[in-house]
Amino acid sequence: MRGHRLIVNRLALVVWAAMLPVGAPSAQTVSPPPAGPLRPYIFPPVEEFQLANGLRVILVQKHTLPVVEGRLILDAGAMREPAAKNGLAALTGSLLSEGTGTLTGADIARAMDAFGARYFTTADFNAAYADVVALKTVFPQALALSARTVAAPSFPAGEVSRVKNQALAGYQQSHARTAGLASDAFVRAAFESTAPFSRPASGTPSTIGALTRDDVINWHRTMFAPSAATLLLVGDLSPAEARSIAQQAYGSWTATRTGQTPVENPIRASSGTRVILIDRPGSVQSSIIIGQPGFRATDPDYLNMVALNRVLGGGFNSRVNMNLREKHGYTYGAGSTLDLRPGGGAFRISSDVRTNATDSALVEAVGEYKRITSEPVPVPELQGAVNNLISAFPNAVQTVQGLAGRLQQLIVWGLPVNFYATYRERLAAVTPEDVRAAAASRLKPDNLIVVVAGDLSKIEAPIRARNLGAVEVWDPNGNKVR
Amino acid sequence: MRLRYVAVSLMFVAAGTSDGQAARRSAQSGKSPEVRIDYTKETLPNGLTVLYHVDHSTPVAAVLLWYNVGSKMEQPGKTGFAHLFEHMMFKGSKNVADGQHLALLEAAGARTGPDMSGTTSWDRTNYFEQVPSNQLELALWLESDRMGTLTEALTKEKLDNVREVVKNERRQTVDNQPYGSWLEKSEEALFPEPHPYHHSIIGSMSDLSAASLEDVRSFFKTYYAPNNAVLVVAGDIDVPQTKAMVRSYFGPIPRGPAPPRLAGTSLPATVGYENRVVVQDPLAPAPQIFVAYRVPPVKDPRAPVVRILANVIGGGNSSRLDEALVRRQQIATSVTGFNLGLADGGDMLVFFATGKAGSNPDSLERALLAELAGTSSFTQSELERARAADRFSFVDGLQTTGGFGGRADRLAEGWTFFRDPNHVNTVLRQIDRVTLDDLNALARERLVPTNRVILIYVPAKKTATQTSSTRVP
Numbered sequence A: 001m002r003g004h005r006l007i008v009n010r011l012a013l014v015v016w017a018a019m020l021p022v023g024a025p026s027a028q029t030v031s032p033p034p035a036g037p038l039r040p041y042i043f044p045p046v047e048e049f050q051l052a053n054g055l056r057v058i059l060v061q062k063h064t065l066p067v068v069e070g071r072l073i074l075d076a077g078a079m080r081e082p083a084a085k086n087g088l089a090a091l092t093g094s095l096l097s098e099g100t101g102t103l104t105g106a107d108i109a110r111a112m113d114a115f116g117a118r119y120f121t122t123a124d125f126n127a128a129y130a131d132v133v134a135l136k137t138v139f140p141q142a143l144a145l146s147a148r149t150v151a152a153p154s155f156p157a158g159e160v161s162r163v164k165n166q167a168l169a170g171y172q173q174s175h176a177r178t179a180g181l182a183s184d185a186f187v188r189a190a191f192e193s194t195a196p197f198s199r200p201a202s203g204t205p206s207t208i209g210a211l212t213r214d215d216v217i218n219w220h221r222t223m224f225a226p227s228a229a230t231l232l233l234v235g236d237l238s239p240a241e242a243r244s245i246a247q248q249a250y251g252s253w254t255a256t257r258t259g260q261t262p263v264e265n266p267i268r269a270s271s272g273t274r275v276i277l278i279d280r281p282g283s284v285q286s287s288i289i290i291g292q293p294g295f296r297a298t299d300p301d302y303l304n305m306v307a308l309n310r311v312l313g314g315g316f317n318s319r320v321n322m323n324l325r326e327k328h329g330y331t332y333g334a335g336s337t338l339d340l341r342p343g344g345g346a347f348r349i350s351s352d353v354r355t356n357a358t359d360s361a362l363v364e365a366v367g368e369y370k371r372i373t374s375e376p377v378p379v380p381e382l383q384g385a386v387n388n389l390i391s392a393f394p395n396a397v398q399t400v401q402g403l404a405g406r407l408q409q410l411i412v413w414g415l416p417v418n419f420y421a422t423y424r425e426r427l428a429a430v431t432p433e434d435v436r437a438a439a440a441s442r443l444k445p446d447n448l449i450v451v452v453a454g455d456l457s458k459i460e461a462p463i464r465a466r467n468l469g470a471v472e473v474w475d476p477n478g479n480k481v482r
Numbered sequence B: 001m002r003l004r005y006v007a008v009s010l011m012f013v014a015a016g017t018s019d020g021q022a023a024r025r026s027a028q029s030g031k032s033p034e035v036r037i038d039y040t041k042e043t044l045p046n047g048l049t050v051l052y053h054v055d056h057s058t059p060v061a062a063v064l065l066w067y068n069v070g071s072k073m074e075q076p077g078k079t080g081f082a083h084l085f086e087h088m089m090f091k092g093s094k095n096v097a098d099g100q101h102l103a104l105l106e107a108a109g110a111r112t113g114p115d116m117s118g119t120t121s122w123d124r125t126n127y128f129e130q131v132p133s134n135q136l137e138l139a140l141w142l143e144s145d146r147m148g149t150l151t152e153a154l155t156k157e158k159l160d161n162v163r164e165v166v167k168n169e170r171r172q173t174v175d176n177q178p179y180g181s182w183l184e185k186s187e188e189a190l191f192p193e194p195h196p197y198h199h200s201i202i203g204s205m206s207d208l209s210a211a212s213l214e215d216v217r218s219f220f221k222t223y224y225a226p227n228n229a230v231l232v233v234a235g236d237i238d239v240p241q242t243k244a245m246v247r248s249y250f251g252p253i254p255r256g257p258a259p260p261r262l263a264g265t266s267l268p269a270t271v272g273y274e275n276r277v278v279v280q281d282p283l284a285p286a287p288q289i290f291v292a293y294r295v296p297p298v299k300d301p302r303a304p305v306v307r308i309l310a311n312v313i314g315g316g317n318s319s320r321l322d323e324a325l326v327r328r329q330q331i332a333t334s335v336t337g338f339n340l341g342l343a344d345g346g347d348m349l350v351f352f353a354t355g356k357a358g359s360n361p362d363s364l365e366r367a368l369l370a371e372l373a374g375t376s377s378f379t380q381s382e383l384e385r386a387r388a389a390d391r392f393s394f395v396d397g398l399q400t401t402g403g404f405g406g407r408a409d410r411l412a413e414g415w416t417f418f419r420d421p422n423h424v425n426t427v428l429r430q431i432d433r434v435t436l437d438d439l440n441a442l443a444r445e446r447l448v449p450t451n452r453v454i455l456i457y458v459p460a461k462k463t464a465t466q467t468s469s470t471r472v473p
Helices: A004-019 A088-098 A105-115 A139-151 A157-175 A178-190 A205-210 A213-223 A239-250 A302-313 A319-327 A355-374 A379-391 A400-413 A423-428 A432-442 A456-465 B081-088 B100-108 B133-153 B156-175 B182-190 B205-210 B213-223 B239-250 B303-315 B320-328 B361-373 B380-397 B407-418 B421-433 B436-446
Strands: A047-050 A056-061 A067-074 A118-123 A128-135 A229-235 A274-279 A285-293 A331-339 A346-354 A449-454 A470-474 B040-043 B049-054 B060-067 B117-120 B125-132 B229-235 B273-281 B288-295 B332-339 B347-355 B451-459 B466-472
Touching: A047 A239, A056 A239, A056 A400, A067 A139, A067 A239, A067 A400, A088 A105, A088 A118, A088 A128, A088 A139, A088 A157, A088 A213, A105 A139, A105 B320, A105 B380, A118 A139, A128 A139, A128 A400, A128 B380, A139 A239, A157 A178, A157 A205, A157 A213, A157 B332, A178 A274, A178 A285, A178 A346, A178 A449, A229 A239, A229 A400, A274 A456, A285 A355, A285 B156, A302 A319, A302 A331, A302 A346, A302 A355, A302 A379, A302 A423, A302 A432, A319 A331, A319 A346, A319 A355, A319 B156, A331 A355, A331 B156, A346 A355, A346 B156, A355 A432, A355 A449, A355 A456, A379 A423, A379 A432, A379 B100, A449 A456, A456 A470, B049 B239, B049 B407, B060 B133, B060 B407, B081 B117, B081 B125, B081 B156, B081 B213, B100 B125, B100 B133, B125 B133, B125 B407, B133 B213, B133 B229, B133 B239, B156 B205, B156 B213, B182 B273, B182 B288, B182 B347, B182 B451, B229 B239, B229 B407, B288 B361, B288 B436, B303 B320, B303 B332, B303 B347, B303 B380, B303 B421, B303 B436, B320 B332, B320 B347, B320 B361, B332 B361, B347 B361, B361 B451, B380 B421, B380 B436, B407 B421
Parallel strands: A056 A229, A274 A449, A274 A470, B049 B229, B273 B451
Antiparallel strands: A047 A056, A067 A128, A067 A229, A118 A128, A285 A346, A285 A449, A331 A346, B040 B049, B060 B125, B060 B229, B117 B125, B273 B466, B288 B347, B288 B451, B332 B347
């Protein structure tokens, strides 16, 4: 019976407003209606069990539609590969689905397509993945085929060379875009060359070119084992169905591997802000990144950083977007990202800005980075930001893919799988003082990495004139030119 | 994939069986599952159509509006206006200050992008927000305020900002991207002037520069009236209570004049000639070939056949182009195929293949055209694979209440394009009914050289794009 009287009152207000002569200035405007009583939201229970071979299985039930996702997450991401074999984890991940037993890659693709299943295998910095989403009726068969590609891939020689060519093409396409150039340069500048995160997870042309089929076979043999993997099952399954389907698909997988030590991403020492420029002639926009390395989800002030990020650039109504887009019209959008990684990730502002405003956009973005460290965040601004994170959370997990994505983050970051049970309450407890303390201790506005990829014939001189820091010009491969 | 090109959006950003929700009855392999989206419909005295869909599985409510206006309604010299106007809808109205629409909804619990945005397509403009269900009234109030009073808060300063932002959007999505002009060039060739799909949604820089406040007012008066829109309220709602709120907020907005009828959308089945366009693209690292055909539009009964044809040839990982060009010949590093989903007169079915860096664009073009020439004798198993993919995509998209492509969006689409909100509940049956004859017949009729444009993107050393085009009858 919420608000019957409220509705009547508001009707009166709206009618009154509508009766005013069109265009006449009104002394008073109508205020937004208040929120009704909050309806409870509980993150669905996360059930966990283990197969006899050591494979950890996590089930989250969701029965609204007959859709199920099965995502295997394996600790065989690019962070574990040697520098000289950069790109090996990603290549192996892609090659899983290109042959198993007597089935060719084309056979596997046909079989998965016949199920109407979305299937892909890949690896990124954090992990290797085999992901299958399908209607419930065909899910058990699709997951079983997916498991065969994970446990017993055949890595046909022809497919190794073909997929290597695709990886090279991917690198070239990424480096044809200002955003790809800027993002590779940023991590290269921010981390020591020994840090896995200083390299692109998919490798570079020289390292990809040197990878062999033996490298792939060896990587799979030493890294792929049930003890190093988690199978997420999300969707329209009962616990009994989940156990039986998981057992059928993965029960006979027997590989073992030795334990792994935690990954470190050492930060490159620097004093003062570095400004790195990369030329891409003819660009009508520049991609800019401003940030610094060194953030983990396991940091004690993780949620304070989440709130800080939301205020600075984690939404439309955030400082950098309101400044660069809404106030100045430099861009279609600007934001910040807390890019968490095992071993330490990075915090950064990024945007694509029009060429003739590149230097001004940099000054504004660096200014916002500084302001959040020097001035306390006003209480209403922080409340709005935190409330957005808390209240929008149920929206983000309406789909099996949304749920699986959230759970995947916990697994690769090393957080407990019941993390979201109290996530909203703990975020709500973040205070302006917490954010101020996080900003003061973690952000280094005088020691930033600033990267700009664009048309240097137009932007280099204006950027130098702004004196943001020591300017270096790099080639697209990360070598200093001057 | 298919959604990538459907619309131009406000923002770039990095988505049971209780009463009325998507109820499941039975599901057998090889046949579509029983999925039903229940709704109730009412029409307010001012002509606003309202659809209510109840789903209590998550405490989330979605508000979504489709205005029956898209870039196809734009006049010459005013290209890009429907989209520019969409951006103006976020710059405040009588009771909502500039920036407050998104600020209030973000603070209430909507993420700009997946939950809340506006998008403009050729055929319609939509606005949506997905909020915790206790914030439903705020969302309704904000939508009603801008539907009723947008022009009372217009200023030149707001228009200037929006114009700059949209120009940046064009730079980011078209001008600064390798192959960024493919869609504009395909539309130009497949839909000759004066067809309304001839020009792009985002429009030309010079038309954007020329847009005036008077244009904004007149566009609002012509198209943004309750009788030219459908409102969907979906999710964790109480229908009688929601109806009362909708009537109180939207009821007082006056009906507008009937919008002008769109004329001149009908088209011959085929273009009648082949267009071949070579683009010297300084941003491209490798050659890319696009081949686009004119096909039946979304409002045609053959629309499901079009989607399945796209999938059989270039959609799935086992499509013809994947197997031939990527796996066997290895002349392409990637291929894809999809249709845009245009509503009136004709749709565009496009395939593209990317070559290796340094490879010869002519051989890639020959290989792609050779594959496309052989596409009129599909097998039953090819059809079944594509059907399974189409069926899955549809069900998968229904997982979200609101947002782009969710249940509310599907209901609004049914009303706007078919005057039938129940259209969503007929899609799976339509997919089930497609036969091999349908598929082969459509391919024979439409996948012919005189019904296509071929775009050849060649990596170029120069810093300015150059285009040459030829027409073969």
